[in-house]
Amino acid sequence: RVYQEQGDTERALEVQAQGVERRPEDPRMLLNLGILYNNARRPEEAEAVFKKVETLDPQYVRVQYFLGTLALNRGDVEEAVTRYEKYLAEAPEDARDRATVEGLLEQIQPEASPES
Numbered sequence: 001r002v003y004q005e006q007g008d009t010e011r012a013l014e015v016q017a018q019g020v021e022r023r024p025e026d027p028r029m030l031l032n033l034g035i036l037y038n039n040a041r042r043p044e045e046a047e048a049v050f051k052k053v054e055t056l057d058p059q060y061v062r063v064q065y066f067l068g069t070l071a072l073n074r075g076d077v078e079e080a081v082t083r084y085e086k087y088l089a090e091a092p093e094d095a096r097d098r099a100t101v102e103g104l105l106e107q108i109q110p111e112a113s114p115e116s
Helices: 009-022 027-039 043-056 062-073 077-090 098-112
Strands: none
Touching: 009 027, 027 043, 027 062, 043 062, 062 077, 062 098, 077 098
């Protein structure tokens, strides 16, 4: 975290990857690695890690927020909506990303609706 705060994303990635090597089945460690990949503008690697989190712990709903955002960034509005809706359906009411996801979904929902 210190390296990321100092702007040294590559060093932060290195340290986080070492942590994942020690605890490869820990969804939180993996999620943080995916976030770092995303921050380093390496979306393919971020998505692969997020999907591993989803496989390891399907109940770890926070990963849906990140997968939805990656989908949105690559222009896949339909997948983004699906991921965000899943997040909202499963996340607790006081989840820290809930308001963000609700706002994103509100912005893109008209895009996801078919034209009449």
